[in-house]
Amino acid sequence: MRNVYLITTFLVVLTLSVLGLRGGYFTKSPIDVFPDTLFPGMKFTSKVRTQGGFSFFSDGRSDRLPPSGVVAYSQPFRGDDSVLYLGKAADGSWVRGYPASLKVDLAFVQRGRERYTIYCSPCHGNVGDGNGITKRYGMGATPSYHDDRIRNLPEGDIFDVITNGKGPAYQMGGYADKIEPKDRWAIIAYVRSLQRAQLGTINDVPAQVKTELGIK
Amino acid sequence: MSKHFPKSVNKLPLQIIIYLFVISGLATAGVTYYMTPKYTRVGYAPVQPVPYSHAKHAGELGIDCRYCHSNVEKSGFANLPTAQTCMNCHKIIKPNSPLLAVVRKSYETNQPVPWVQIHRVPDFVYFNHSVHIARGVSCVECHGQINQMEVVGEAKSLTMGFCLECHRNPAAHIRPRDQVTNLDWKASSEAEQLTMGAKFVHDWKVNPPQSCSGCHR
Structure with a gap:
């Protein structure tokens, strides 16, 4: 009987040393305890999955590019509000101000701030001075929002830059x-508030905040 | 009368029974430990076609998760970024790096980068990213500290037990919505997390399904 326990102990030690403990990293495909080959269709059905593969098409992908001329559901269509979707007035010039259908209030600007922080700040910087984190890695040409050229750009022009990019060979x-069209307008509102903030003086600080900050 | 069997044989049936208990205990422990996703899946870190470092981009540079996984708030599926997303910066930063050759090729030819999928739940599980994000479930809850991973590996088991742990007690896991993609965020204390969580559960009407059809359709 002693031998049986010795062999058992040996087997346990062998298993532990071959299989190791939990928590290690490995690069090979995980072992499936109930593999699909033994239980076909139980875990993974032959459906087309987002960003998955699909051998039916010659390029092997499940996501199809829209045929030419197709307008995606979320994209503007003929007759839609050209101010909201293109930043252009009826005569084709860049609009100043915001589309009539959007309410520019604090929540709108805060939404813009959130979107700006995600998508714009890596290059343009948190205060819009063009000193985002990418500058340290060689992104040289990011302009500052705080010069007159950009201060005076019509909102519609900024909208077009967010939508289509900008610069030689579209560096941006x-x-x-x-970014959804409405969020692009929200970002513009936030950029405008960043620009305003740089021109602020002591007179813009509300009296109550002044006391809190200890400013006379 | 000669002895056909030694006396110790009298104990043998009992010893065999005891041994059967021991061996079945060991087998149960072995199966539980080695044949469940905590061993088979956790730590799966395949070699990717591009040695992209989340520790660098999300951790060190502080780029928000949603810069690349841009549909995660709107869609059930958290998309991988297009090559154009990479090229937004890499047109200018390290434009000739051999490590990025696959990305540049994808950008020029319109063929996707063959990333290897890591986290995959079975097709009978209908997980929706956007609803979880919208109710303050952080990425870190299921994916671990991606912002510290040089190479991404599966961090959590993603078993049904794992899902239910949170679905039964959401207050311990949900956080302010503006901190969802801040993977380093933690409530100041456990008690604080529970009070805050309970408030969010009430205010946002968080009612995670525990019925089968909530996740299996």
């Missing part, structure tokens, strides 16, 4: 795929 890529 377009963000139409990432």
Whole structure:
């Protein structure tokens, strides 16, 4: 009987030393205890998955590019509000101000701040001075929002830059795929508030905040 | 009368029974430890076609998760970024790096980068990223500290038990919505987390399903 326990102990030690403990990193495909080959269709059905593969098409991908001329559901269509979707007035010039359908209030600007922080601040910096984190890695040409050229740009022009990008060979890529049109307007509102903030003087600070800050 | 069997044989049936208990105990422990996702899946860190470092981009540079996984708030599926997303910066930063050759090729030819999927739940699980994000469930709850991972590996088991742990007690896991993508955020104390969590559960009407059809359809 002693031998049986010795062999058992040996097997336990062998298992532990071969399989190791939990928590290690490994690069090989995980072992499936109930593999699909033994239980076909139980875990993974042959459906088309987002960003997955699909051998039916010659390029092997499940996500299809829209045929030319197709307008995606979220994209502007003929007759839609050209101010909201293109930043252009009826005569084709860049609009100043915001689309009539949007309410520019504190919540709108805060939404803009959130979107700005995600998508713009890596290059343009948290205060819009062009000193985002990417500058340290060689992104040289990011302009500051705080010069008169950009201060005086019509809102519609800024909208177009966010949508389609800007610069030689589009150094700034377009963000139409990432930022919804309404959010682009919210970002513009926030950028305007950043620009205003740089021109602020002591007289702009509300009296109550002045006391809190200890400023006379 | 000669002895056919030694006396110790009398104990043998009992010893065999005891041994059966021991061996079945060991087998149960072994199966539980080695044949569950905590061992088989956690730590899966495949070699990716591009040696992209989340520790660098999300951790050190502080780029928000949503810069690249841009549909995660709007869609059930958290998308991988397009090559254009990488090229937004890498047109100018390290434009000729051989490590980025695959990305540049994808950008030029319109063919996707063949990333290897790491986290994958079975098809009978309908997980929706956007609803979890909208109710203050941070990325870190299921994906671990991605912002510290040089190479991304699966950090949590993603079993049904794992899901239910949070679905039964959401207050211990949800956080302010503006901190969802801040993977280093922690409530100041456990008690604080529970009070705050309970408030969010009430205010946002968080009612995670525990019925089968909540997640299995």
